[in-house]
Amino acid sequence: MNAASTLTARLLTERARPHGISGWRHAHWLAVGTVCLGAFLGQLTAGITALVYPALQRHFGTGFAAVEWVALAYLLVLVALLAPVGRLSDLVGRKTVYIGGFAVFGLASLAAGFAGSLGALVACRAVQAVGGAMMQANSVALVARGVPEHAMRRALGIQAAAQGLGLALGPSLGGLLVEHASWRWVFWINAPVALVGILAGWFLLPRTRRPDAGPVPPARRDAGPDPDGGRFDLAGLLLLAGSTTALLLALSAASGLPLPGWAVAALLLATVLLGLGLVRQERRATRPILAPGLVNTPGVRPGLAVSLIGYLLLFCPLVLGPVLLAEAGLSTGQAGLVVTVLPAAFAVAATVGGALLPRGWSDVTRCRFGASLAGAGLLGCVLLPVAGAPAPALAFPLLVAGGGLGLLLPANNALVMRAIPAECSAVGGGMVNMARSLGTALGTALPVLGVHLAGPVPGGRAVLLALAAVAGLAVALSRPVRRR
Incomplete structure (x- = not known):
């Protein structure tokens, strides 16, 4: 086995929590706190981005319809990846994927702050959404695995409160950063939170997959892998992503995005055709x-x-x-x-x-x-x-x-x-x-x-x-x- 394979195997092998943490009877609340970090970070980004639009228009010399794709690119990639990332997490371990989500999100946030063009910023936001999907697809399942049944409702309520706190803090924090620092800090501020999330996930999250025994039995019956083992509906996912992207591009063209008339007509036609294809695919797909x-x-x-x-x-x-x-x-x-x-x-x-x-x-x-x-x-x-x-x-x-x-x-x-x-x-x-x-x-x-x-x-x-x-x-x- 070469060095790259050895490193990959080590990164994909989930480590158990230190004995002093796993043996503590309230350790599950430390896991909930780690999941709340991801929930807070995702919603902070959602709430903070809208305050950057005017600054981005001035900095890049472009219109409102172009800068809105800083948010739309993130949302489209997130919608497309939630389901397949959830399936991948069943194979390699939810803890591993969740920690990796913090890493991808933090690195993409750093790159977004250094973006020299609007296209580069939109691309960084798309990569950022990959990290967001890796966190969102696993958050509820990690709570379900790590929390006793009697504490489940309270734990999910705390997670929802963390999401609300991030969404509420986003506009005010974004406004202050844009006014007193730079729009770049709106993205850079995610990096230290992501670093804390990586460290907390490594030490505080319970292991979800053992290298020798497969997935750890979940704390709840519905928290584990899908039981039927059906094939993932990749065609349906691609049709859904294609139809929504075409629709939003057409709306952006109507909002001032410089696209020729024939391109707008083609986007509207693609929206209809892909939508009809999606309906047909979903009626015959196994899953x-x-x-x-x-x-x-x-x-x-x-x-x-x-x-x-x-x-x-x-x-x-x-x-x-x-x-x-x-x-x-x-x-x-x-x-x-x-x-x-x-x-x-x-x-x-x-x-x-x-x-x-x-x-x-x-x-x-x-x-x-x-x-x-x-x-x-x-x-x-x-x-x-x-x-x-x-x-x-x-x-x-x-x-x-x-x-x-x-x-x-x-x-x-x-x-x-x-x-x-x-x-x-x-x-x-x-x-x-x-x-x-x-x-x-x-x-x-x-x-x-x-x-x-x-x-x-x-x-x-x-x-x-x-x-x-x-x-x-x-x-x-x-x-x-x-x-x-």
Whole structure:
């Protein structure tokens, strides 16, 4: 065996935790803390990127439609890789892949900060998404393997809180870094967090695969590898990635990306053809990534639509807010602090908001109430005169909208998972994550389209008004389902 093979084998061999850590009866909370680092880092990146758009436009001398691909490239690669990375993790070990995700994410973040062109920055973000997929595809499974059954709900709640903290901190931190340092620090700041994650994962995460005995038995029955051993639906994955990429490129062209008319027409045609091919492939695949049988289950399709809508409503203001607030005369740092109110309210409401509602309310009622609050907050953003308004007045509608979304999405997820048979919960959870990622991508693309077509203030208000109407659609789609 040569030196390269020996090094590869050593890197792919999971090490057990030190005996002093593994023997401690509260060691599982150290593993949860390590997973929370990855959750925090991923959402911090999602929340921080929108504040960089104006600085990137000035630095690279390009338009809004081009710089939005700093976010879209990340999201598209993430959606495409979540499922295959999860399958790879079953083979080589979830701990190994998770730690590798920190390494890839950190190195790509360093490279993004040194990028000399917008194309290089977009490429670095795509590589960064590889690391993000390696972390996201394994986070819940690592919690499930390392935490006793009685602590599972609390551990997943802590993980969700870490995601909310990263999303809430992103806009304010991004605004301060852009205003007082440079847009490059928005990416460089990920590197030390990733380094801490590598060290914590090496020493604190339990081993998920022994070199001589295969995968370690999971703490929960549904946390291990897929039991049926079916072939992965690679064709469906490629069709999904191709159709969504073509659609977002077409939207970007309509938003000002310099593409000839024939290319836009070809992209729209490709979107339709690839979409039809995806439907056909998913109907005949042994293990379809979209599972048409589950999508057609009563309650699942509207629940997935509400999940997509929820993240569309969450991320659209994060992209649009800095543009409108800059028109009102606020600095990048001030705009970041105002926009932070939306994800902060979302995180608080998602964590503890349900306990403040009447006990007798069903999940459907909570969904409708949350969607109504979100729509009212977005409508308030439309009606509020931005110019000359004090910062608290600008932040209040975002507070209402974020709180409503924090009530809507957890209740909707519960409705979706209740409608899905228990033995298909992993597939159902994957579809919810896919809907969430697609909603985030649309929430990034649509504000740019509105601003390009009608200007920052009129276009921004039109987008916010459309979002308020979409929140009404979420109210109509929320309906009771029975457990299958």
